[in-house]
Amino acid sequence: MTGRQDIGGLHVSFSGIRHGFTHGERVVRALWGIDLEIPAGQFVCLVGPSGCGKTTLLGMVAGLVKPREGTVALDSQPVTHVRRDVAYMLARDALLPWLNARHNAELGLLVRGVAKAERARRVEAWLARVGLSEFADSNILRLSQGMRQRVAIARTLVQEPRCILMDEPFAALDAQTRILVQQSFVNLWEQQRATVIFVTHDLAEAILLGDRVVLMSRRPGRIVADMPIELPRPRDLHTPSANEGFDMTHVKLADLLRDQVLAADAA
Helix, strand or coil, X not given: CCCCCCXXXXXXXXXXXXXXXXXXXXXXXXXXXXXXXXXXXXXXXXXXXXXXXHHHHHHHHHCCCCCCEEXXXXXXXXXXXXXXXXXXXXXXXXXXCCCEHXXXXXXXXXXXXXXXXXXXXXHHHHHHHCCCHHHCCCEHHXXXXXXXXXXXXXXXXXXXXXEEEEECCCCCCCHHHHHHHHHHHHHHHHHXXXXXXXXXXXXXXXXXXXXXXXXXXXXXXXXXXXXXXXXXXXXXXXXXXXXXXXXXXXXHHHHHHHHHHHHHHHC
16 A cells, blocks of 8 residues: 555456367356446455356456356456456465565566555565564575565555456465464555455355355356354454354255255265
8 A cells, every 4th residue: 555545446247158068079158147246445265166157257347257148347347367466365375486575575566667665665564564664674485484475465555456356365374374464465455445256165164254245156157155244343263153143044055055066966
């Protein structure tokens, strides 16, 4: 951020999405009949069986995948290319081992041609926000996995994205570190209020982080549930059941997810 706390998000719209992949001489349907509206600034979690098209939806928003049918739009503008106000965070930190924490965090700004002094100012601020100021010049390979993921968060948010795509970004972390990094990210998101589309296989994570959980069916992916999460913020990430309404929400979504997983295994 450049001193702002209100960058705001993009409105994301999926309309009539049908998509598939060529497999030999036939097309395998991956997504079918996806219609989804995500208001600006909302934190939406996508959950569903492996292979249901969650990551493909992220790729469409990022401008990396073109749907065979239908339209993906950001603030009513169809996505036709990669945009600078959309950031993509992967399951692994994807940091460059020959660069230190500071240079990894500024990489996106460097690629975008941001002036050196401005890069330095913004990166310093974001490394402070994720608690890594004293490790700015550290070799990436000497940092813990949790610290590396926080560098990846800084690299993502320093670009001031209005939409953040996250594909199981905390899955590789141990349980305790995962909670700490989740909390760090949520705190920063609450300041910035970018739109977040977060893919996870962890239903508890989806409920604790999201404003809304969208549950997808087995392939071809369809939306089978779209549930607002009414748990007040801030939420207790250490003790999920301490959040009023968590257990009831988890049971309801777990039953739906179990049905989809069993259907996928039987297919």
